[in-house]
Amino acid sequence: MHYMPMNHSFGRSGVFSTLGSGGTCYFTAKSDLSELFNDIQRVRPTVMAIVPRICEMVYQHYQTQLERRSAGCNETET
Numbered sequence: 001m002h003y004m005p006m007n008h009s010f011g012r013s014g015v016f017s018t019l020g021s022g023g024t025c026y027f028t029a030k031s032d033l034s035e036l037f038n039d040i041q042r043v044r045p046t047v048m049a050i051v052p053r054i055c056e057m058v059y060q061h062y063q064t065q066l067e068r069r070s071a072g073c074n075e076t077e078t
Helices: 009-020 036-043 052-077
Strands: none
Touching: 036 052
16 A cells, blocks of 8 residues: 655655565555545555554544444443
């Protein structure tokens, strides 16, 4: 799954290494990464490079899902 801009060395090297090893490149649907988690669900990548911005997005997504599930459990208990 590629999300880095192609004018960035990390973006280009990721594509080149994927294609060079016989892999398939998938790119995010939107450059603002608003659909990143939907893209990941659709493509189910086996390899994905992570940068701090994406780590923060994953953490925030996790926290949101955890709060949502906790709220659901608390409602069924009362």
